[in-house]
Amino acid sequence: MASSKLSPCLIFLQLIFLLFVINPANAQLKVGFYKDTCPQAEAIVKKVMDQVMKVAPSLSGPLLRMHFHDCFVRGCDGSVLLNSSTGQAEKDSPPNLSLRGYQVIDRVKTALEKECPGVVSCADTLAIVARDVTVATMGPFWEVETGRRDGRVSNFSEALTNLPPFFANISQLISMFRSKGLSVKDLVVLSGGHTIGTSHCSSFTSRLYNSTGKDGTDPTLDSEYIAKLKSKCKVGDQTTLVEMDPGSVRTFDNSYYTLVAKRRGLFQSDAALLDNSETKAYVKLQSAATHRSTFFKDFGVSMIKMGRVGVLTGKAGEIRKKTCPPPNKLPTHHERGPKPIKRKHSASYYVHRVSESLSTRISKILCGIFLTLLFIIGIAAFISWLSLRPHRPRIHISSFSIPGLDQSNGFENAEIRFNVTARNANRAVGYYYNSVEAFAYYRDQAIGSTPLVDSFYQEPKNTTILYKVLKGATLDVNNDRWKEFRNDRGLGTVVFRLDVTAMIRFKVSTWDSKHHRMHANCDVAVGRDGSILATSKNKRCPVYFT
Template sequence: MAAASKSFSGLLVHFIFVVLFVFSPVNAQLKVGFYSKTCPQAEAIVKEVIDGVLSVAPSLAGPLLRMHFHDCFVRGCDGSVLLNSSSHQAEKDAFPNLTLRGYQVIDRVKSALEKACPGVVSCADIVAIVARDVTVASKGLRWEVETGRRDGLVSNSTETFTNLIAPDSNITTIITRFQAKGLSVKDAVVLSGSHTIGTSHCSSFNSRLYNFTGKGINNDSDPTLDSAYTEALKIKCKPGDQNSLVEMDPGSFRTFDTHYYTLVSKRRGLFQSDAALLDNSVTKAYVELQAATKGSTFLKDFGMSMVKMGRVGVLTGTAGEIRKVCSKIN
């Protein structure tokens, strides 16, 4: 009887341990409305700041959306892309991130939230909510953002090169890096549609216009790029041009629409990574469907894929921290 009692006690302790582990704060999950009690006006505050910023600087919509991608693909969606480094070795100092813009907007949002709800809303969640709000402000569809992320404590520039997707990536690299984050081939082609807003520096695609094969022939252009588009781009981007800006979706680069897929289907995607979407049966079929139906499902699909991406590598519960200032750890 004593042995049976001892065995029962042991099982009870084990059960309690399992319950505590499963439901401990560290294992808490993201959810819509995470701040409903601790900072119920959080999303309204973010929207007010973003609408104000975009009313005077609409060109920041693209970079702010891109920031969420660059955050989530390195160490997960933990706000690490926002951190500064005295030795210039943080993610934002790496070459792939040097053209990111809008950090001051995130800081403005954070200041407004700290005034209303000190120490409550994470910088990682701010980046995710801002990505949604700039999409909506650019005439995209709204989706519900899951919140509850906490901020990471590490930001390493070297990690960007093996995680971010370069503009000259082929379809194998694109799919591999998406799948490494738990995202599907469909997510890859859907999220590429974010190129419907924003601009790019000539340096990101100049190799497609000049000396494409590396043989020193100045007019050696990427044969997968529409020839008329190639010539139009050469007018805007001269050899070696690093700084001039070109619209990623000419004619509607400030409107979150489906025109991007029409361009890609006509071999007018700006980057090699855009053209690569025609090199896989799944991604090509999606491009052609959206082009033929004027994006019948894209806007809804985008929100769903953004929610999935927003779950990548998140810190929740008691992991990480809630930064007081987004550019530095507490």
């Protein structure tokens, strides 16, 4: 009998061992997560979405927003899809009442379940659908990382406190995005999703009738645009829909930034992008572009980052077979089963029970000791991971200049001089740099490139300065391009982008990682004299890996 009582504990210990030792907690998101279990998953989603977009293209905006709203509350776990019989789920909260397209997600999930029962999560379904509606509206394509599992909790109040409101100022927006591990650039890039979709008048009428400007209007909103909006939205209007990006509401493009730059962003949160130097610079950069510029690439990168927020992987969560199941019935305290039947036993029975109880106690003590040791080891491993995990290189532009920019024939001897600093902020992790190169862009067109250094090793807590001059064969600037430079100079600012790429390996003690391709995108502006402006000097460049 004692051995039978011990076996559940041993089974539990074996499960713990398998979870933490045999199968380390490395279940992360990755591209192609379903390649073995459901290889047609993304093709199935695309087929359904192509059919939907042909008959209901207006759902593109709401379906893109649904993924955003899901990730900002409890992480990307599909909790925005859960129903509540008492109206207390996320989808019942005011910020989510404008979401549409739940039936589309149900349709996609049904198709997936038919092909691969119980394999593809609702959270991954939302992420893939968001990408596919973006592509369907002529937007960018990005590889969706999958492997998310579905959450079991959906809370009305959490949507109120976690979703950025349409009336938020720039400080609130930055704070809310940073709380999700997203940068200021992610904020301004993801705001560009407002290029598709519509909004109810109630989301912005306070800017038309109840603000601080003339006749109660918002002084940060263009007066002509105010007149157009007032013609559509009367006081108290709760039903009328207005295009967020008039003229291209069903086309994913960068015209949203043109509207914001002209003070025609529909929401207060759109206008707030002009109240911060970094977000304003990005708005100006994209609004000045005559083509897609970097927005499409940036949007894909930021969507991938957002898709990693608070995900459940490995054994956490579940894989829901339906997107919107009702809540499970919970037992209540007043529910009672049948009364137990009283039995009488012999003395030998109770002697045996005492012996069995002693064996059970010993097994519990052993279990407790083992689990305590396991907990201590886990804490130690976690602390070690925190101290050793590599941080990304910190890339800054310390100087950037174009001598002779004030001369009309300066293109004959044109050159670009720049200093880039690469900082290793890690305490115990070194970097091996290989094939470090720099690429210069103007209006998103390459104008020069050059190797910076072949290879070098950077010690922890060390800064390396990389200096280079682009000229001659490494710089492609003709008379027409020089005129464009000087035209921008006449407006006070010439904007360039310097991209630094390298192959990097991380070194921890005697262990080396595999190679990773690093990309640093540095937007830099020069003034009339050709020298870097103060707003760009020593500015940290966004870094990502592919």
